[in-house]
Amino acid sequence: MSFSLPVLVVVDHVSDEDGTYRLTVASKELLTTARRLTDATVLAIALCPEPEMDQLAKYGTDTVYVADLQGRSPRIGAVVVDAVNACLQKTGKVAAILVVSNYRGREVAAGLASILDSGAAVDVTRLSARGGKLVAGKTILSGSWETIFQIHRGTPIVGLRPSAVLAEVVNNPISANREDVQVTFRPETTAVQLVSSAALNGDGPALTEAEVVVCGGRGTNGDFSQVNKLAEIFGGAVGATRVAADEGWVERSLQIGQTGETIAPKLYVGLGVSGAIHHTCGMQSAQTIVAVCDDPDAPIFEMCDFGVVGKLEDVVPPAIEALQ
Numbered sequence: 193m194s195f196s197l198p199v200l201v202v203v204d205h206v207s208d209e210d211g212t213y214r215l216t217v218a219s220k221e222l223l224t225t226a227r228r229l230t231d232a233t234v235l236a237i238a239l240c241p242e243p244e245m246d247q248l249a250k251y252g253t254d255t256v257y258v259a260d261l262q263g264r265s266p267r268i269g270a271v272v273v274d275a276v277n278a279c280l281q282k283t284g285k286v287a288a289i290l291v292v293s294n295y296r297g298r299e300v301a302a303g304l305a306s307i308l309d310s311g312a313a314v315d316v317t318r319l320s321a322r323g324g325k326l327v328a329g330k331t332i333l334s335g336s337w338e339t340i341f342q343i344h345r346g347t348p349i350v351g352l353r354p355s356a357v358l359a360e361v362v363n364n365p366i367s368a369n370r371e372d373v374q375v376t377f378r379p380e381t382t383a384v385q386l387v388s389s390a391a392l393n394g395d396g397p398a399l400t401e402a403e404v405v406v407c408g409g410r411g412t413n414g415d416f417s418q419v420n421k422l423a424e425i426f427g428g429a430v431g432a433t434r435v436a437a438d439e440g441w442v443e444r445s446l447q448i449g450q451t452g453e454t455i456a457p458k459l460y461v462g463l464g465v466s467g468a469i470h471h472t473c474g475m476q477s478a479q480t481i482v483a484v485c486d487d488p489d490a491p492i493f494e495m496c497d498f499g500v501v502g503k504l505e506d507v508v509p510p511a512i513e514a515l516q
Contacts (some may be wrong), residue, residue, distance in 0.1 A: 193321050193322060193324065194228070194229060194230050194231045194321050195229055195231065195285055195288070195321050195324070196231060196232055196287075197230065197232055197233075197245055197248075197285060197286035197287035198230060198232045198233045198234065198235050198254075198283060198286050198287065199226040199228050199230045199235070199286060199287050199288050199289075199290065200227050200235045200236075200237065200276075200279070200280070200283060200286045200288070200289045200290070200369060201219070201221075201222045201223055201234065201235065201237070201253075201289075201290045201291075201333065202223065202236075202237045202272065202289070202290070202291045202292075202297075203215060203216075203219035203223070203236045203237065203238055203239075203243070203248070203278060203349045204216045204218065204219050204239070204266075204292055205219075205238065205239070205240045205243060205244065205432035207240070208305045209235065211514065212242075213240045213241075213242055213243060213244055214244055214247075215243070215244045215247040215248060215251075216292075216357075216401060217354070217355075217359065217397075217401050218292045218294070218352075218400075218401045219292065220247070220251045220359035221352065221354065221355070221356065221357050221358070221359045221448045222290050222291075222292060222351065222352055223236065223248070223253055223359075223479060224252065224314070224318055224357055224358070224360045224480050225250050225290065225357055225417040226252065226288075227252035227362065228291055228320075229287065229288065229319060229320070229321050229326075230287055230321075230324050232287075233254035233255060234252050234253050234254050235253070235254065235255050235256075235257065235279075235283055235286070236248055236253045236255070236257065236368075237256075237257045237259060237275060237276055237279050238256050238257065238258045238259065238361045239259055239261060239266035239272060239275060240258075240266070241258065242318040243256055243258060245367075245368055245370065248354075248368050249362075249365045249366060249367055249368040250361050250362060251359065251361060251362065252362045252365070253366075253368045254366075254368060254369065255368060255369045255370075255371060256368050256369065256370050256371070257279040257283075257371050257372075257373045258370060258371070258372050258373065259275035259278065259279065259284065259375050259383065260372060260373065260374050260375055261275065261375060262375070262377070264377070264381075264382075265385075265386035266281065266296075266484045267296060267386055267389060268296075268384050269296050269299030269300050269302075269303055269380040270299075270303060270378070270380060270384060271377070271381055271384075272296065272300045272303075273299075273300055273303035273304055273307065273381075274302060274375050274376065274377050274378060274381050275373070275375050275509050276289065276300070277307060277308075278373050278374065278375040278376060279373050280308075283413075285347075286347060287321075287326070287347075287348075288326050288347065288348040288349070288350060288424050289304060289347060289348070289349045289350070289389075290350050290351075290352055291349070291350070291351050291352070292337060292351065292352065292354060293314045293315050293316065293351030293352055293354070294354065294400055297314065297351045298314045298315075300312075300351075300352055301314050301349045301350070301351045304356050305346075305349055306506060308346055308347055308349070309345070309346050310343070310345055310346025310347045310348065310349055311344065311345040311346060311348060312343070312348075312349040312350070312351075313328050313330065313341070313343060313347070313348075313349075313350055313351065314350075314351030315330050315351060315353050315454055316328045316329065316330045316350050316351060316352050316353060316356070317329055317330055317331070317352075317353050317356040317456060317477050318330075318356070318357075319350060319352065319470055325342045325343075325344070326342065326343055326348040326350070327340060327341070327342055327411045328340070328341055328342070328343070328350060329341075331473070331476070331477065336469070336473075349402065351456050353454060353477065354400045354401045354455070354456065355400075355402070355403060355455065355456040355457050355458065355477075356385045356456045356459075356477065358458075358498050359388075360387070361431065362407070365374075385416070394472055396423065396424075396427070396428070396429050396430070397427070397429050397443070398429065399430075399446060399448070399453055399455060400453050400454070400455055402428045402455075402457055403428065403457050403459070404423070404426040404427065404428030404429070404430035404457055404458065404459045404460075404470045405423075405428055405429050405430075405431045405448075405451070405455055405457045405459070405460050405461070405475070405478070406419050406422045406423040406426065406428055406429075406430055406431065406461045406462070406463065407419070407430075407431035407432060407433065407448060407460065407461065407462050407463065407465055407475070408430070408431075408432050408433070408436055408441075408442070408463050408464060408465070409432070409433040409435060409436060409462065409463065409464040409465035409466060409471075409485075410433065410435045410436065410464060410465075410466065411463065411464020411465065411466075411485060411486060411504060412441070412463060412464045412504065413438065414436075414437075414439060415465075416430070416432075416441060416442060416443040418463065418504060418508045418509070418512065419463055421512055422461060422463070422508065422512060422515075425512065425515050425516065426459070426461075427515055428457070428459070430442070431446055431447075431448045431453070431455065431475075432446040432447055432448065433447070433448065433449065433465055433468075433471045434447055434449055434451065434452065434471065437452070448471060448474040449470050449471040449472075449473060449474040449475075450469075450474060451468040451470070452474060454473075454474045454475075454477075455474060455475050455477075455478070456475075456477035456478060456479075457475075457479070458478070458479045458480065459478065459479070459480050459482065460475050460478035460480070460481045461483075461484075462481070462482070462483040462484070462485070462492055462496070463484050463504055463508060464484070464485060464486075464504055465483060465485060465490075465492055466485060466487060466490045466491060466492060467483070467485075467490055467491035467492025467493070467494070467495065468491065469491075471505040472491070472492070472495060476495065478495050480498075481495060481496040481497050481498075482496060482497065482498045482499070483496040483498075483499045483500070484499075484500045484502065484504060484507050484508065485499070485500075485501065486502060486504075487501075489499045
């Protein structure tokens with residue numbers, strides 16, 4: 193069963209060196225989810241002046257609202273909240289509002305819930321429409337339980353975890369309509385300014401959006417050369433356990449787990465990762481889990497799809513050579 197009302201999606205773009213804006217993979221996943229939820233239109237809110245219209249149409253968008261941020265940064269959650277609120281004046285009633293469940297998306301979900309007097313949920317991994325209600329699923333309690341729940345109050349606002357679904361193109365896409373929207377900003381929004389920002393993940397994909405993540409743990413003994421090489425071959429991102437971050441082997445931004453990032457890639461490769469619960473709660477939604485560890489009793493082997501018991505220096509170099 194699908195909704196008869198439109199679904200509103202807040203999409204993200206990244207800017208290339210030449211100033212071209214590209215739709216993110218996580219946003220394509222949001223649009224795919226929205227398309228599955230409704231028989232009506234899919235409405236997208238773009239936060240850049242020249243969104244990638246052909247890609248938005250390709251993934252099922254009917255109308256694109258281009259919010260005029262008046263020079264303000266879309267990295268600020270309150271700015272996006274005001275932009276969504278302005279677009280809602282044009283859309284009328286919608287079945288749900290979807291955002292990417294990243295640092296900003298969680299702020300946006302909370303801000304919209306407050307303004308719209310609605311329920312919100314973030315880090316969601318599954319969505320469906322049942323009996324006119326939005327049904328969501330997510331893991332809780334360090335990944336030991338999965339919950340299925342409904343948002344009953346107001347317009348459901350959902351932060352979908354990146355890589356939770358597979359992005360799919362529309363078989364017969366049509367051109368998406370563009371509508372420019374003027375945004376009125378609240379005083380509390382104008383009181384915040386972005387001073388500076390810098391990418392922490394180098395030239396590769398963002399950790400939370402990568403389809404492949406290669407994670408290094410205690411078993412690397414601080415040598416992440418093989419982790420980096422394998423991630424490069426796969427075109428994926430590098431992740432780490434808390435121990436690796438605590439020891440200063442990698443930046444804290446690469447930490448996966450209860451006190452780090454939550455990921456759901458298509459492929460997770462753990463090198464020297466034992467599989468402690470405070471780490472696995474952040475990666476257990478991966479579609480396929482591969483592990484290499486020299487401890488045959490490591491918990492990671494209880495959850496992985498393919499595991500190799502052995503030392504990294506014996507297992508990984510031949511694997512890298514074969515992949516190359």
